[in-house]
Structure formats: C-alpha cells, structure tokens
Amino acid sequence: MNEADVIAALRALATHPAARGLRDDAAVIDVPLGRRLVATHDVLVEGVHYTPACPAGDVAWKLVATNLSDLAAMGATPLGMLLGLTLAREAVWTADFIAGLGRVAALWDCPLLGGDTVSGPAVLGLTALGAAAAPLSRMGARVGDELWLSGTVGDAGLGLRMALGEMAVEGVLLKRYRRPVPRLGLGAALAGVASAAMDVSDGLLIDAARLGEASGVGVAIELDAVPLSDAVRALLPAGEAGVLAAAASGDDYELLFTAAPAAAGAVRAAGAAGKVAVTRIGRVLAGAGLRLRGADGPVALPARLGFEHGRGCNAG
Amino acid sequence: MNEADVIAALRALATHPAARGLRDDAAVIDVPLGRRLVATHDVLVEGVHYTPACPAGDVAWKLVATNLSDLAAMGATPLGMLLGLTLAREAVWTADFIAGLGRVAALWDCPLLGGDTVSGPAVLGLTALGAAAAPLSRMGARVGDELWLSGTVGDAGLGLRMALGEMAVEGVLLKRYRRPVPRLGLGAALAGVASAAMDVSDGLLIDAARLGEASGVGVAIELDAVPLSDAVRALLPAGEAGVLAAAASGDDYELLFTAAPAAAGAVRAAGAAGKVAVTRIGRVLAGAGLRLRGADGPVALPARLGFEHGRGCNAG
Structure with missing residues (x-):
C-alpha cells in the first residue's frame, strides 16, 4: 500500500x-x-x-x-x-x-x-x-452527591495482562481491553442529570481522586458496591483485595459520575437509555481526598491507585 | 523537564x-x-x-x-x-x-x-x-476568473537549502522557511471575494495544478508576473529558469486564489487589509491542466512541479 x-x-x-x-x-x-x-x-x-x-x-x-x-x-x-x-x-x-x-x-x-x-x-x-447543549465537566461534584459508575471495572486490566502474555487468554476480557466501548449513549443521557462526569481510563481509584480534586471535594467509595464482572471475580482474589486490584487497573473506559440523591431515578433512566448498568458506589464529601470503606469500616488506600499520566505500561 | x-x-x-x-x-x-x-x-x-x-x-x-x-x-x-x-x-x-x-x-x-x-x-x-461565516474552498474557481498570489514564492525553498547546509545562510530566507507567516488576515478578507483559495505549501506550480483539478478547470500562469523577492532574484538564475525554480519550490505558505475580474478592486483591498501584497499571475481556463506562458509564448512544464504529498525531503 x-x-x-x-x-x-x-x-x-x-x-x-x-x-x-x-x-x-x-x-x-x-x-x-x-x-x-x-x-x-x-x-x-x-x-x-x-x-x-x-x-x-x-x-x-x-x-x-x-x-x-x-x-x-x-x-x-x-x-x-x-x-x-x-x-x-x-x-x-x-x-x-x-x-x-x-x-x-x-x-x-x-x-x-x-x-x-x-x-x-x-x-x-x-x-x-x-x-x-450543556457539556458535562469533572468539576461540578457537590457535597452530598452520590457517586456512580457504569458497567464494571477490572476487566480491561486483566485483558492487558493477557495481551502481555502474563495470563491465559480469556476472550471476553481481552476484548474489553482491546475494544473498549465508549459510553456515548449514557453520557448524552446524563446531560442535565449528572453534576460531574469523567471516563475511567487510568483506574477507578485514581480517577475518583482526580474527580474529587477537580471539583474541590472529597470522595468516598464503598468497596462492596464496586461492580465486578463474573469473569473478573473468577480470576481475582475474593473480597476487598480483589476489588482493590480491579479498582486500581485501567483501560475500562466506563463513566464515573456524580448526581444529587434526588436524581437517582433519572440516573437509572440514563443507564437504561445508554444500555449499560449504572451502580451507586459512593458519595461526595466535604474536604478533599479519596476515602475507601469496606464491610468492616475504613480501608487504607493502596500504594498504587492506578496508572499515572503518560504510563508506559499500557502496552498490549 | x-x-x-x-x-x-x-x-x-x-x-x-x-x-x-x-x-x-x-x-x-x-x-x-x-x-x-x-x-x-x-x-x-x-x-x-x-x-x-x-x-x-x-x-x-x-x-x-x-x-x-x-x-x-x-x-x-x-x-x-x-x-x-x-x-x-x-x-x-x-x-x-x-x-x-x-x-x-x-x-x-x-x-x-x-x-x-x-x-x-x-x-x-x-x-x-x-x-x-462562508468558508473558502479550492473547488470554486470558474472559467474566466483571474489567478492571484499573495507575497512571493521561492524564498522558503532557498531557506530549506540553507537549513540543509547546501547554501550559505541568508537570514531573511532561512526565516521564511523556518517561520512562515499564515495569511490569516488576507484569508478572512477574501471571504465573499475569492471564488477559490488554497495555501501554497508544496510549490506554486503543483498547487496551482491541484486547484485547477479540484475546481474542474484549467489554470494558466504568466511566468513574468510571478512575484519574487529581491533576495530570491539575487540567488536564482535570471529569467524564466529562475521563476520556474522558485515556482516549483515549497513551504512558502502564501495564498493562491481566484476571483472574477470585476472583483480585482476588492482583492486589492483584501491584500491591504491582510497587510500583504497580492499579484495577479494568471487566469482560469476551460478544460483541465496547468499551462505556463513566458514572454515568448507557451513554456513547457518542468519535470517536477513541486513536492508530492508525503515528501521526505522537506527536512530542515
């Protein structure tokens, strides 16, 4: 050619x-x-x-x-x-x-x-x-808002390890890494509903921290509520360790967004319009920083929240 | 950093x-x-x-x-x-x-x-x-229109040879190559005046041929009318050979455009508004292809009209 x-x-x-x-x-x-x-x-x-x-x-x-x-x-x-x-x-x-x-x-x-x-x-x-008409921003989260996530996280991170030859290939996860689906329908439906939104490219934890920083608020995530696919559950450790691993891996391209509690019905309708599950995973707090909560109370942040900008490790 | x-x-x-x-x-x-x-x-x-x-x-x-x-x-x-x-x-x-x-x-x-x-x-x-409001296009030239050029051509081509170490450096020409000036003021003023326009990046001759092809017309250039700077005249051969060399060199980023003869006054006003000289260098003909005319009649096209797309030679 x-x-x-x-x-x-x-x-x-x-x-x-x-x-x-x-x-x-x-x-x-x-x-x-x-x-x-x-x-x-x-x-x-x-x-x-x-x-x-x-x-x-x-x-x-x-x-x-x-x-x-x-x-x-x-x-x-x-x-x-x-x-x-x-x-x-x-x-x-x-x-x-x-x-x-x-x-x-x-x-x-x-x-x-x-x-x-x-x-x-x-x-x-x-x-x-x-x-x-009214673009969303990652800067609009307000104290008292709820934190939502589309789809599941951790899939693409395992797919990356498969692409790198570190794990046996499972087609659905490799595809999640190589062929992520932009949540265009959901994003469009969230206009006027979400107070802030961003896509999760570098990991749920690091991106949630960034959303909080951009909005000048704190963010709390309930680890039990973070949605994982069956394929991810089968491959990652059970319990909080597995959720933390999934939430610190990147490339899922799901939407992370905030909305007032009164908008929960509208958020679910937006998920239906966008043909993707939406899950409430936490809330917006006064102050700054990311806090994690497990079944037994506060959970310390892992040393690595996700991929830093310019990562060279995102090969595949 | x-x-x-x-x-x-x-x-x-x-x-x-x-x-x-x-x-x-x-x-x-x-x-x-x-x-x-x-x-x-x-x-x-x-x-x-x-x-x-x-x-x-x-x-x-x-x-x-x-x-x-x-x-x-x-x-x-x-x-x-x-x-x-x-x-x-x-x-x-x-x-x-x-x-x-x-x-x-x-x-x-x-x-x-x-x-x-x-x-x-x-x-x-x-x-x-x-x-x-009304973007120009290179597809609107009409038979009978006049062909115009802003500034001068050949300067950047010599500047490129200087950058490559093939000629002694002359600051004004090297600068024309390294720091071309986009003709934004002229372009904006030509809206509603020019029938077609493009920028001359690969050489006047090849770009004029492209303008004609895009508009489905022929283009004739009067070589005597092609404007050259004093610095270019001093370094290139006298007469048509020098003009042809300048007109087949690239990177000048002047505007080449067409306008109806009745618009000549408006074209000159646009040049004044854009603070750049504009020169009538030819006309638009029925048919197809590029024709050159010198003092003694038709001049054959040189083997090379300018840089083809994707040129690897445009180093400097």
Missing part, C-alpha cells in the same frame, strides 16, 4: 460532506444550533500504548474509542474525527487499520473528516469533535 | 476558558453564531519535516503556522488548537518548544485548548480549529 493507495482508501471513507473529499485545506463542520463544540485529541504510540503484534483493527478501534470515551464523559455526541497517520507499517497492516477505522467510524456515527498522512515512526493521533 | 513539569507548563499556557485548565476530558468551544467550524490537523516528524538541530521555537512556530495557513486558506479565524506532544527530546528542547508554542499562540490569538502528552518518538500533531 503506497501513499497514493492510503489516501485513496481514506478518501473512500470520507464521504461526509464536511470532509470535502479530503481535497480541501480543512474540513468544514456545522455545529448544530444551540450546541457547544467539544474537542479532544489522543495519541497512541506503538510499543507504548499497543504492541506491534496487536491487530490493526483493534488499534483503530482503540484509537477511536478512547477519544469517543472523552466525548461521552462530556455528554457530547460525535460530529467527526481528524486522523494523524504515519506510514510506518507494512501495507497489510495499514490497509487493515483503515478498514477498521471505517467500521468503527460507522458504528459510532463519527465520520472521518480530515487529517494528515506522513512518513515516520508509528504514532497515531486522533482528534474527535462532538457537540453538546 | 519531567512529565509533571511539561503538563504544568502547558497548563500555564491554557488560560482560555475553553481549555478548562486542561483538567477536563475535553475542551468546550463556542463557535460564534452564524459561523461554521473549520478544522485541520497536521503532523510534523523529526527527521522528516525538521532536523534534530532545528531550534525548538522554530519547530513550534512551523507546527502552528502550517495549520493556521490551512485556516487562512479557508478564510477562517482561529478559535484554538489541540496539541499531540511526544516527550522524545531533552528537557531544554521541550521547555523551549512549549515557550515557543505560547508565543506563537499569542501572536495569532490561537489559544491552546487541549491535547495529549505521551512518551514516544518525536512526532508532533496539531489540530487547529477556526470559524468562518
């Missing part, structure tokens, strides 16, 4: 009028009236964020999904994306990547609108653009 | 409310009422688009300027930018890069709104967002 082939393949995807056939100097996008533009840009580096052996379709999926997860956390609906693609890999890989990008763009109605193709090492950049 | 320092330095730049202090999942941008969003993403690779020896401030300048030049070509006013930054270089370089980014963002009123910082090889991505 030479560069002309790559551009032809990308143009075949870029059928949305805003893309202008990838033939103009930039894309022209109409943000719907009354909506604000929400924009995020994530970078994936081969050998850092995925291994060279990772299937190209999975890399495309993750590149798009991680960006759309940020849009979901803002309650935004996708408008489209711009791709920064280096031609670093063999032709089959690149063709598979572009085909995968097309599938995931169609799946989430997020058309390819523009970008750049250059020679260079394997670094992928994606800008996702979305729109929301 | 460790990663925490890098993020602190970027946050210090991101004072625009839309950036949300780089603490939220995405930026939230208000596109002014009645304007359409214009979005572009360019990637610079060390060793491909700039040499490791290139000053970090110049790399930051070029990264922003090349993107803003695309906005200028659409007649858009900058709203802000998202940065994809790999931490590949030594601390001093990164600090200089971020300082340079801040200067150029302030210069063109294009605030840093978001992005991603990761470990990895030296690949820089930038998404520029802008707004325009």
